[in-house]
Amino acid sequence: MVKRLCRLTFAVLSCLALLVSCRRPLPGTAPPFIEAGGPGTGAAVSREEEPPSRPDSGAPPLEEDPAAGPAGPVPPAGQLSDSSTSPPQGSELPQDPPTAVPPEAEGPGTSEPVLPEPEVPEPVKTNTKLYVLMYHHFVPEGRTCNQWMLTDVRFREDLQWLTDHGWTTVLPSELTAGTGLPEKAVMLTFDDGYRSNYEIAYPLLQEFDAKAAISIVTQYTADQYPECLTWDMCREMVQSGLVEIGSHTNSCHGDRGIERQKGEDRETYRARVQPDIQTSIDLIEQNVGTRPIFFAYPNGIKDRWAANYIADHFPITLVTVGGCSDLKNGLYSLRRYNVSMEVPLSEVLPG
Numbered sequence: 001m002v003k004r005l006c007r008l009t010f011a012v013l014s015c016l017a018l019l020v021s022c023r024r025p026l027p028g029t030a031p032p033f034i035e036a037g038g039p040g041t042g043a044a045v046s047r048e049e050e051p052p053s054r055p056d057s058g059a060p061p062l063e064e065d066p067a068a069g070p071a072g073p074v075p076p077a078g079q080l081s082d083s084s085t086s087p088p089q090g091s092e093l094p095q096d097p098p099t100a101v102p103p104e105a106e107g108p109g110t111s112e113p114v115l116p117e118p119e120v121p122e123p124v125k126t127n128t129k130l131y132v133l134m135y136h137h138f139v140p141e142g143r144t145c146n147q148w149m150l151t152d153v154r155f156r157e158d159l160q161w162l163t164d165h166g167w168t169t170v171l172p173s174e175l176t177a178g179t180g181l182p183e184k185a186v187m188l189t190f191d192d193g194y195r196s197n198y199e200i201a202y203p204l205l206q207e208f209d210a211k212a213a214i215s216i217v218t219q220y221t222a223d224q225y226p227e228c229l230t231w232d233m234c235r236e237m238v239q240s241g242l243v244e245i246g247s248h249t250n251s252c253h254g255d256r257g258i259e260r261q262k263g264e265d266r267e268t269y270r271a272r273v274q275p276d277i278q279t280s281i282d283l284i285e286q287n288v289g290t291r292p293i294f295f296a297y298p299n300g301i302k303d304r305w306a307a308n309y310i311a312d313h314f315p316i317t318l319v320t321v322g323g324c325s326d327l328k329n330g331l332y333s334l335r336r337y338n339v340s341m342e343v344p345l346s347e348v349l350p351g
């Protein structure tokens with residue numbers, strides 16, 4: 001009898017072991033899910049699968065589960081710990097989703113701001129028309145001015161007029177950024193690098209929070225010409241964020257700028273002009289701290305022998321032909337209106 005009882009218990013235990021082994025694969029896979037992706041998909045999936053079976057099976061399964069629960073725990077202790085942990089996690093999981101849902105629900109709620117984004121028409125409305133004004137030298141009120149000079153009083157009037165009529169001053173770096181222009185965009189440019197740009201114009205730029213692009217003849221500054229900007233002045237203005245410094249050549253300005261000279265062949269021309277422009281780039285970068293991104297043709301004179309070199313080194317070039325530029329056509333040869341005492345700004349720009 002004892003032997004039979006032993007065989008029976010052995011048989012029963014074997015059956016239980018088989019049952020357990022059958023369940024193992026599931027739990028065996030479960031842990032990785034729970035541990036790895038665990039909290040998320042693994043646990044959630046197993047739980048989602050379990051719930052449906054319970055409702056389908058109805059009360060019986062529910063009763064069996066609790067019954068199996070206690071029985072199960074005994075044999076597979078390791079599994080029990082897993083299964084026991086899984087149940088709590090399962091209960092936690094359902095809780096997790098709810099907590100996770102709120103944030104997600106908030107997401108969609110906040111997605112409302114995304115709706116305003118359909119302001120896609122804005123890009124369409126983006127202005128591409130740019131007016132560029134060209135100034136040179138500034139003098140105190142009372143001084144006689146030629147067409148390249150302007151008094152401090154008149155420059156103040158210009159800035160006041162721009163402000164009153166809704167114009168926004170922009171810098172070259174804003175053009176290359178490609179972020180679009182304000183509705184009424186104007187770029188103020190000062191050529192030649194006169195000291196008066198710093199002593200007279202700069203304080204007014206600060207007062208009106210207006211920006212300006214100054215093209216300097218670097219040799220004048222490097223050689224410390226008394227009427228020209230110093231590197232310290234250039235740095236201070238650039239650091240204010242209101243000014244950017246560009247190239248107007250190093251020493252090729254003269255009366256004909258970079259125009260080829262009589263009888264000059266292409267190689268001679270390249271050997272004369274390219275190193276000169278490169279020097280201006282290097283001097284500005286070394287002394288101001290920023291690499292120049294615009295080049296103002298001296299006297300507005302261009303030469304196709306220098307075209308490729310200039311295009312390779314500057315994303316923006318400026319000429320002296322009056323007119324409005326459309327940035328859809330690129331940033332080269334932007335037109336500029338020369339501003340003089342004889343012509344009020346109201347006759348240059350549309351109100």
Ligand SMILES: [Zn+2]
Nearest residue numbers: 191192298299
């Ligand atoms: Zn010039």
